[in-house]
Amino acid sequence: MATHDPAALDGNALAGQLAFLGSPDVTSLVLRCATCGRTDVVARVRAYVTAMGSVARCVACDAVLVVAVEQPGGTLVAMPGASWVARS
Amino acid sequence: MSASSQWHVATVVDAPRITRTARAVTLSVPGFSGALAGQHVDLRLTAADGYQAVRSYSLTAVGADERVDVLVDRVPGGEVSTYLVDDLRVGDQMEVRGPLGGYFVWRPDDAGAVLLVAGGSGLAPLLAMLRARRKIGSTAPFRLVYSVRTPDDVFFPDELDGGASDVEVALVFTRTTPARWPRPAARLGKDDLVAPGFDAADGPTVFVCGSTGFVETVAGLVTELGHDPARVRTERFGGA
Numbered sequence: 081m082a083t084h085d086p087a088a089l090d091g092n093a094l095a096g097q098l099a100f101l102g103s104p105d106v107t108s109l110v111l112r113c114a115t116c117g118r119t120d121v122v123a124r125v126r127a128y129v130t131a132m133g134s135v136a137r138c139v140a141c142d143a144v145l146v147v148a149v150e151q152p153g154g155t156l157v158a159m160p161g162a163s164w165v166a167r168s
Numbered sequence: 169m170s171a172s173s174q175w176h177v178a179t180v181v182d183a184p185r186i187t188r189t190a191r192a193v194t195l196s197v198p199g200f201s202g203a204l205a206g207q208h209v210d211l212r213l214t215a216a217d218g219y220q221a222v223r224s225y226s227l228t229a230v231g232a233d234e235r236v237d238v239l240v241d242r243v244p245g246g247e248v249s250t251y252l253v254d255d256l257r258v259g260d261q262m263e264v265r266g267p268l269g270g271y272f273v274w275r276p277d278d279a280g281a282v283l284l285v286a287g288g289s290g291l292a293p294l295l296a297m298l299r300a301r302r303k304i305g306s307t308a309p310f311r312l313v314y315s316v317r318t319p320d321d322v323f324f325p326d327e328l329d330g331g332a333s334d335v336e337v338a339l340v341f342t343r344t345t346p347a348r349w350p351r352p353a354a355r356l357g358k359d360d361l362v363a364p365g366f367d368a369a370d371g372p373t374v375f376v377c378g379s380t381g382f383v384e385t386v387a388g389l390v391t392e393l394g395h396d397p398a399r400v401r402t403e404r405f406g407g408a
Contacts, residue, residue, distance in 0.1 A: 085380070086380050086381055087406075088380055088404070089380065089404045089406050090383075090402065090403065092224075092269050092271060092272055092403045092404075093404075093406070095208070095224075095268035096173075096209075096210035096222070096224065096265045096266065096268050099172050099265065099268060102173075104270060105269060105270030107268075107269050107270060107271045107272075108271050121271055122271075123269070123271035123272065123401075124271075129406070131220075131221065131222070
């Protein structure tokens with residue numbers, strides 16, 4: 081799906097918010113979309129970044145892969161649409 | 169937690185205006201180290217009332233620890249970029265998280281050909297790659313294709329002057345060209361991305377950085393030209 085949404089960034093923009101997860105670098109981790117099976121690095125997801133948090137969507141099927149919420153006590157990360165994450 | 173996920177206090181040490189809309193900002197950041205060319209930082213600004221805003225900016229230079237160099241271009245209506253370009257003063261403080269990102273990175277031990285494609289302030293991380301290459305004396309073939317609206321919008325024109333280095337630089341003007349410029353003003357197209365040594369058959373790594381629209385367009389063009397999508401690395405910026 082070649083959607084072109086000028087408000088959308090990519091997974092590089094999630095690096096800071098997800099840095100606490102560790103791994104040397106979160107954007108180089110590989111995610112598999114549980115909906116369509118696309119498998120690619122976090123850097124290539126479509127990302128929507130706001131002050132409240134971020135949503136990462138699959139570039140192939142638009143499913144929500146990752147949700148990060150910024151809270152006073154830290155960041156909460158859910159991966160509702162990822163079947164797995166791996167180090168590349 | 170790694171140092172990259174921590175916020176560090178940063179102090180502005182230099183912030184010259186480099187075009188009508190942009191400044192080159194240098195921060196002194198104790199605890200910041202080990203950045204690679206292409207990485208970015210998050211900047212966090214806190215207002216007197218506690219309101220905070222975070223934005224990502226690519227590093228324009230690497231190699232000096234405890235120092236962060238970024239390029240800030242004013243995004244019309246953008247809350248943070250407008251403040252940084254219009255109101256920032258030497259001595260001001262903010263916070264920095266980073267260095268961040270390991271995907272959109274050029275590593276100095278990579279001797280392969282590199283095609284850099286920048287749209288506007290998307291030059292920033294690619295400039296860090298050019299500077300890192302020069303600093304270590306790398307002979308990796310580099311070519312930069314840099315799309316800007318007008319001659320006044322070119323960042324660091326003296327540094328990018330091809331005569332001074334062995335890097336090919338192709339400026340693409342989209343609205344207005346300098347006098348007697350051979351290429352008419354037009355959006356970047358396939359012809360601009362073709363050059364001996366940097367074509368799909370040569371297998372260069374391609375780094376593309378710019379606005380979301382620019383990156384989508386260029387990624388499409390290089391794919392049509394036959395570049396292996398696995399060798400095309402993209403980074404979209406939002407600004408604001």
